[in-house]
Amino acid sequence: MPWIQAHLTTSKAQAPLIELLFESLGALATTLEDAKDEPLLEPKPGELPLWQLTRITGLFEGNINSDELRQRINQTLNSDVTLTLELEVLEDKAWERAWLDDFHAMPFGSRLWICPQGKRPDQEDAVIVELDPGLAFGTGTHPTTALCLQWLDRTPLEQLELIDFGCGSGILAVAALKLGAKKVFATDHDLQAIQATAANAEKNGVLERLQLCDSGHLPDHPVDLVMANILAGTLIELKALLTGLTRPGGRIILSGILSEQAERVSEVYAESFMMSPPQQQEEWILLEGYKK
Ligand SMILES: C[S@@+](CC[C@H](N)C(=O)[O-])C[C@H]1O[C@@H](n2cnc3c(N)ncnc32)[C@H](O)[C@@H]1O
Structure with missing residues (x-):
């Protein structure tokens, strides 16, 4: 009809x-x-x-x-x-899924590719994440996600435990696991995001190393790396929680920040983290800090 x-x-x-x-x-x-x-x-x-x-x-x-x-x-x-x-x-047509028609394999950094199901890039050492975001946010086309994926691609992740805070489609959690992270805890306040993350982890064969957490059940110990691609205001509100989830000497990656908001977010996190220079794509900023 x-x-x-x-x-x-x-x-x-x-x-x-x-x-x-x-x-x-x-x-x-x-x-x-x-x-x-x-x-x-x-x-x-x-x-x-x-x-x-x-x-x-x-x-x-x-x-x-x-x-x-x-x-x-x-x-x-x-x-x-x-x-x-x-x-x-x-x-x-299934309108909520019509965008999939334009979803192609996309590279992030030197090895990482996000691909719709069944499509493979022509690169021998490619690390491939097959993704179906369902109704959740996160395909890699948004600069805030792209900045995080590029950061994951260039970072040695072996032996690291991560939290993907605001996991959406699970794109960052699954990418980190495919790139060698030891374990990822993924959380989101949206149930569709939790479901999409579980499905994408299973499809990519990394479900065993993923722990899905609702907001009340975050890990009871601080981890090596906390990654949060949420909006600047929420990142500021969540500062105490995200700081507590990062171990001393561990790292925090904050994305979802417009360039004019970066200074404020950086100032707030600088209380507990040594902040590195911001990375930018279009008008979006990624901030990285080492916990003091
Ligand atoms: C911009 S999307 C990022 C999705 C994915 N991580 C990515 O990088 O593409 C932000 C996600 O954070 C979730 N979120 C926003 N505020 C949150 C909060 N306070 N607690 C948990 N999840 C939250 C949203 O539901 C959404 O899925």
Whole structure:
């Protein structure tokens, strides 16, 4: 069955009303996006800030009457939105997985490759992570993940115990294990991430050396390396916890930090870590520190 996507660009004030209207007209899902180039950084938990101009998309079953949809929207908003409402027909497809069509084998550093299932790079000594992120974050295409993967590729990991804090798809945990880490503890507050990490570890034959932890069951001893690709605000909030999880002389790798936030995060962690110069990819920064 085809689907219909309705797009409408509106003001910040009207966006919640239109979202509700789409839902009341039977939208199966609604999405809010930036209609101009106005980044919103670091919303606090529970906060849903909106852009001055917000583009709302509603996904409707294909049999919805599009004339009636336009009419109901016009009536509710008391204005003629016919000119700005765009209706788009989507052919039937598993939309949440459609991005996989564009997922290719990608190299990180000198040996490490992230590959969709069944695709292999033409490199004899390649260390391959076969990945299906499911609905969790982490394919390697985002600079914050890429910075961590490149760091793992150039670091000797044998004999090391790691924590992947905020594991998402498990991409970093599995890469570390394939590159020789002794053991990885992976944690995330999102259940889909824990499931995706377990599935990816199994697919790559490293499940035995992986321990999945919910937030209440982190390792009871500090480890050699803690890696966290989360946002800057969360990294600052988690400073005491992440510091306690790193053994003296061990290392911390922090990613998910915009360049203008790096100094603040570095300052906070410098209380307990000797911080190295930041590494940058596009506008994103990776910070590395040795525990004092
Ligand atoms: C940017 S993604 C990183 C995923 C993956 N590690 C990577 O590098 O691509 C951040 C992940 O951290 C998780 N996360 C955010 N805050 C968290 C918290 N306070 N405790 C545990 N997990 C958290 C999110 O659910 C998400 O999966």
